[in-house]
Amino acid sequence: xxxxxxxxxxxxxxxxxxxxxxxxxxxxxxxxxxxxxxxxxxxxxxxxxxxxxxxxxxxxxxxxxxxxxxxxxxxxxxxxxxxxxxxxxxxxxxxxxxxxxxxxxxxxxxxxxxxxxxxxxxxxxxxxxxxxxxxxxxxxxxxxxxxxxxxxxxxxxxxxxxxxxxxxxxxxxxxxxxxxxxxxxxxxxxxxxxxxxxxxxxxxxxxxxxxxxxxxxxxxxxxxxxxxxxxxxxxxxxxxxxxxxxxxxxxxxxxxxxxxxxxxxxxxxxxxxxxxxxxxxxxxxxxxxxxxxxxxxxxxxxxxxxxxxxxxxxxxxxxxxxxxxxxxxxxxxxxxxxxxxxxxxxxxxxxxxxxxxxxxxxxxxxxxxxxxxxxxxxxxxxxxxxxxxxxxxxxxxxxxxxxxxxxxxxxxxxxxxxxxxxxxxxxxxxxxxxxxxxxxxxxxxxxxxxxxxxxxxxxxxxxxxxxxxxxxxx
Amino acid sequence: xxxxxxxxxxxxxxxxxxxxxxxxxxxxxxxxxxxxxxxxxxxxxxxxxxxxxxxxxxxxxxxxxxxxxxxxxxxxxxxxxxxxxxxxxxxxxxxxxxxxxxxxxxxxxxxxxxxxxxxxxxxxxxxxxxxxxxxxxxxxxxxxxxxxxxxxxxxxxxxxxxxxxxxxxxxxxxxxxxxxxxxxxxxxxxxxxxxxxxxxxxxxxxxxxxxxxxxxxxxxxxxxxxxxxxxxxxxxxxxxxxxxxxxxxxxxxxxxxxxxxxxxxxxxxxxxxxxxxxxxxxxxxxxxxxxxxxxxxxxxxxxxxxxxxxxxxxxxxxxxxxxxxxxxxxxxxxxxxxxxxxxxxxxxxxxxxxxxxxxxxxxxxxxxxxxxxxxxxxxxxxxxxxxxxxxxxxxxxxxxxxxxxxxxxxxxxxxxxxxxxxxxxxxxxxxxxxxxxxxxxxxxxxxxxxxxxxxxxxxxxxxxxxxxxxxxxx
Numbered sequence: 001x002x003x004x005x006x007x008x009x010x011x012x013x014x015x016x017x018x019x020x021x022x023x024x025x026x027x028x029x030x031x032x033x034x035x036x037x038x039x040x041x042x043x044x045x046x047x048x049x050x051x052x053x054x055x056x057x058x059x060x061x062x063x064x065x066x067x068x069x070x071x072x073x074x075x076x077x078x079x080x081x082x083x084x085x086x087x088x089x090x091x092x093x094x095x096x097x098x099x100x101x102x103x104x105x106x107x108x109x110x111x112x113x114x115x116x117x118x119x120x121x122x123x124x125x126x127x128x129x130x131x132x133x134x135x136x137x138x139x140x141x142x143x144x145x146x147x148x149x150x151x152x153x154x155x156x157x158x159x160x161x162x163x164x165x166x167x168x169x170x171x172x173x174x175x176x177x178x179x180x181x182x183x184x185x186x187x188x189x190x191x192x193x194x195x196x197x198x199x200x201x202x203x204x205x206x207x208x209x210x211x212x213x214x215x216x217x218x219x220x221x222x223x224x225x226x227x228x229x230x231x232x233x234x235x236x237x238x239x240x241x242x243x244x245x246x247x248x249x250x251x252x253x254x255x256x257x258x259x260x261x262x263x264x265x266x267x268x269x270x271x272x273x274x275x276x277x278x279x280x281x282x283x284x285x286x287x288x289x290x291x292x293x294x295x296x297x298x299x300x301x302x303x304x305x306x307x308x309x310x311x312x313x314x315x316x317x318x319x320x321x322x323x324x325x326x327x328x329x330x331x332x333x334x335x336x337x338x339x340x341x342x343x344x345x346x347x348x349x350x351x352x353x354x355x356x357x358x359x360x361x362x363x364x365x366x367x368x369x370x371x372x373x374x375x376x377x378x379x380x381x382x383x384x385x386x387x388x389x390x391x392x393x394x395x396x397x398x399x400x401x402x403x404x405x406x407x408x409x410x411x412x413x414x415x416x417x418x419x420x421x422x423x424x425x426x427x428x429x430x431x432x433x434x435x436x437x438x439x440x441x442x443x444x445x446x447x448x449x450x451x452x453x454x455x456x457x458x459x460x461x462x463x464x465x466x467x468x469x470x471x472x473x474x
Numbered sequence: 475x476x477x478x479x480x481x482x483x484x485x486x487x488x489x490x491x492x493x494x495x496x497x498x499x500x501x502x503x504x505x506x507x508x509x510x511x512x513x514x515x516x517x518x519x520x521x522x523x524x525x526x527x528x529x530x531x532x533x534x535x536x537x538x539x540x541x542x543x544x545x546x547x548x549x550x551x552x553x554x555x556x557x558x559x560x561x562x563x564x565x566x567x568x569x570x571x572x573x574x575x576x577x578x579x580x581x582x583x584x585x586x587x588x589x590x591x592x593x594x595x596x597x598x599x600x601x602x603x604x605x606x607x608x609x610x611x612x613x614x615x616x617x618x619x620x621x622x623x624x625x626x627x628x629x630x631x632x633x634x635x636x637x638x639x640x641x642x643x644x645x646x647x648x649x650x651x652x653x654x655x656x657x658x659x660x661x662x663x664x665x666x667x668x669x670x671x672x673x674x675x676x677x678x679x680x681x682x683x684x685x686x687x688x689x690x691x692x693x694x695x696x697x698x699x700x701x702x703x704x705x706x707x708x709x710x711x712x713x714x715x716x717x718x719x720x721x722x723x724x725x726x727x728x729x730x731x732x733x734x735x736x737x738x739x740x741x742x743x744x745x746x747x748x749x750x751x752x753x754x755x756x757x758x759x760x761x762x763x764x765x766x767x768x769x770x771x772x773x774x775x776x777x778x779x780x781x782x783x784x785x786x787x788x789x790x791x792x793x794x795x796x797x798x799x800x801x802x803x804x805x806x807x808x809x810x811x812x813x814x815x816x817x818x819x820x821x822x823x824x825x826x827x828x829x830x831x832x833x834x835x836x837x838x839x840x841x842x843x844x845x846x847x848x849x850x851x852x853x854x855x856x857x858x859x860x861x862x863x864x865x866x867x868x869x870x871x872x873x874x875x876x877x878x879x880x881x882x883x884x885x886x887x888x889x890x891x892x893x894x895x896x897x898x899x900x901x902x903x904x905x906x907x908x909x910x911x912x913x914x915x916x917x918x919x920x921x922x923x924x925x926x927x928x929x930x931x932x933x934x935x936x937x938x939x940x941x942x943x944x945x946x947x948x
Contacts, residue, residue: 060625063625064624064625065539066624091640093641096642096645097612097639097641097645099642099646099648099649100648100649103649103818123601125600125602126599126601127597128599128646128649128650129599129602129603129606132603132606132607132610132642133608134605135572135607135642136606136610136613139610139614139617140613141621142617143613143616143617146617146620150538150540150624151534151537151538162488164567167567167570167571168570168573168606168609171570171571171573172573172576172602173605174573174574175573175574175577175602194836220507234833309796382737
């Protein structure tokens with residue numbers, strides 16, 4: 001096992017007081033949204049816990065045969081695998097410890113009274129059930145991800161696994177008689193009306209969302225830092241989106257017009273409640289999302305420190321499962337699944353590009369990671385070899401993809417039969433378009449594409465969505 | 475791997491219609507307690523699932539290095555280990571699928587209306603939160619149990635692990651402002667009054683209960699069927715206790731006087747609500763307990779089929795963790811932890827007997843299972859060897875235990891120093907008192923002691939408890 005990356009102790013001694021301040025602050029004097037302070041404080045503790053636990057438990061992982069060889073390195077000493085389990089455990093533990101802060105009326109009572117000016121406080125039982133069912137789904141995703149690592153389930157078999165993890169979400173959603181209506185885009189309203197009840201289809205949509213979020217991370221993997229950086233950037237994007245809906249004090253407002261927001265969307269808004277226009281429900285939904293995303297950013301950042309090139313820890317499937325499920329949870333429970341999907345643009349692109357290989361039209365090797373040239377330390381696109389000539393359909397698809405510049409084909413010099421094709425992943429696509437580069441640079445390119453995707457997503461959500469949706473959003 | 479035990483297919487074809495009938499029954503015509511029918515139906519499905527999945531996944535467990543050698547057999551082919559994971563997974567999955575049946579007002583609404591004669595139905599948010607937090611604790615126990623199996627945590631380190639699993643219970647209990655009062659026994663009321671608020675001590679009590687329930691199974695292990703049979707008999711005892719509180723129709727009542735019930739306890743009771751005396755809260759608590767215990771009996775019975783002598787599957791720590799936590803959950807949430815502890819008499823005896831070894835006063839070998847004589851196939855008590863002479867305290871304790879007939883000492887013929895002592899477990903105690911016997915007989919003796927313990931518990935609870943408690947029970 002390679003030596004773990006050293007941790008500057010200034011980090012520990014610097015961050016503990018900051019975290020403690022955030023946790024203690026709401027007890028000193030009433031603040032608006034006290035639970036948010038706690039969440040930030042807990043997230044800093046979660047960051048520290050991840051940073052320190054990952055290297056500490058590495059040898060135990062190696063000993064338990066949870067180890068992997070880095071395919072793209074000359075150094076073949078095993079690296080601890082499945083350490084996403086540590087992230088998941090820290091993440092879920094802090095979410096559980098957070099329960100009394102978010103839901104106990106004894107803690108949050110006084111503030112609520114002053115904020116809303118009413119004296120009858122309903123205990124937020126409904127929100128607690130939703131929160132607990134989300135935790136259940138996350139925990140099942142963790143367990144299944146870890147089982148996947150231990151039992152090494154074949155990828156075709158594991159695609160439906162996230163559906164099992166989404167069952168608690170669906171069950172509680174059903175038991176609570178959750179809303180299954182969706183707002184119809186304006187151009188289609190003459191057909192369906194303003195609202196349409198999807199009924200059982202809504203449940204299928206929810207479980208497919210968790211399946212997609214999980215598997216789309218899982219197939220965009222293979223280079224140091226790729227899995228965790230996707231999760232990190234998407235989580236930050238979700239947080240930025242949530243912040244738009246919080247009741248900010250006036251001197252701390254986000255300049256919405258920079259995000260391409262159309263002027264008319266702001267009309268009639270209650271400024272002190274951001275984009276929520278004073279709707280308590282919208283504020284609560286986005287607070288819920290923040291409670292899940294802040295510690296997610298923390299554990300991802302902590303893990304990334306050890307997973308960054310050259311990786312000292314591997315995430316395993318566990319990390320993809322738990323992060324994917326966390327995004328599905330907030331998208332579903334806080335009702336912004338369409339916005340969430342916009343943050344998955346690189347994943348959607350990678351999934352669509354991968355389809356010919358996933359569905360067996362093009363041969364799919366065990367690993368599709370780029371190929372390394374150890375002399376130059378540069379990565380090149382890896383190739384799928386055709387053992388027999390491709391069918392007409394496969395040829396058509398590959399020629400189209402090649403014409404679009406998405407893959408590169410090696411054809412027989414005389415009859416033009418396809419012999420080889422670049423593996424259909426976004427990583428190989430980057431290498432094809434931008435030329436060979438080293439592994440660190442490639443993950444940076446991937447991260448840039450994720451950031452660019454999020455910026456595009458914000459433009460679409462707050463700029464263009466006004467064209468097909470009115471203010472009646474869910 | 476030894477061949478799995480064959481399953482008669484009549485079981486499958488016979489039980490599926492029965493289970494389906496229980497699930498469908500409440501939809502055909504209104505029945506009292508419709509969710510109980512569903513629970514029974516689901517439990518039968520859980521039994522079948524456990525019976526069939528355990529042998530099916532055995533090879534995958536072996537392949538993933540989750541295997542063990544049976545210490546008490548001549549056959550040294552590895553047996554799949556940690557298959558309690560299958561029980562836990564089936565158990566929790568059915569508990570999750572059960573959520574809409576127990577809590578959806580759309581399903582249970584009509585019946586409730588007719589039963590209580592009121593039209594405003596409150597959605598049972600509180601119960602749903604409690605149910606979900608219980609599932610979280612069970613799931614964490616499963617995950618930790620499995621991690622224990624994979625990482626092989628040393629026993630001294632793993633004693634506090636169940637405390638982590640009890641955190642969701644405690645958090646939700648706190649967030650819901652759960653009751654921390656206990657009823658004081660009559661002889662002590664002159665000191666403390668009728669009710670005493672334990673406050674934080676109550677939370678410590680709850681986490682210690684889960685730690686005790688889990689670890690007491692874990693240290694009473696080592697022979698085929700020992701772990702699962704304890705869980706099975708305790709679960710059946712809890713179910714019998716719960717049934718006393720249900721609103722039975724008159725022609726299906728349990729003869730309470732046979733259990734040593736004093737006549738005066740029945741006075742004033744509403745017969746149609748059993749021992750609950752018409753208290754809706756007591757009925758609901760014991761229904762909650764039944765929802766957890768019925769599938770527990772099912773998965774334990776299914777597992778026992780494969781774990782019975784000679785074992786074709788080993789439970790691993792996972793089974794102890796999940797069953798122990800399930801008992802802690804029902805004891806805490808349904809408020810009968812004192813009654814529950816009465817069902818743990820053999821475990822308490824074994825724990826107290828083990829204390830000198832657990833706390834290092836007497837040497838504790840890695841395994842304390844009885845020793846087998848392969849010629850006769852009989853088990854004999856195993857011994858702990860003193861490498862150096864015992865301290866005065868150890869000598870005193872061992873001499874006392876020996877005088878009580880709980881252990882057997884080998885002393886130095888001249889100076890009387892203790893050289894060896896029988897390992898201090900209930901299994902070795904049985905072998906000492908009843909003579910050598912084979913493994914199957916020993917587990918049967920253990921089961922008989924568990925049944926006897928439960929019968930004694932019922933006598934104490936419904937016979938003698940009236941001496942120190944009045945009707946004001948929790």
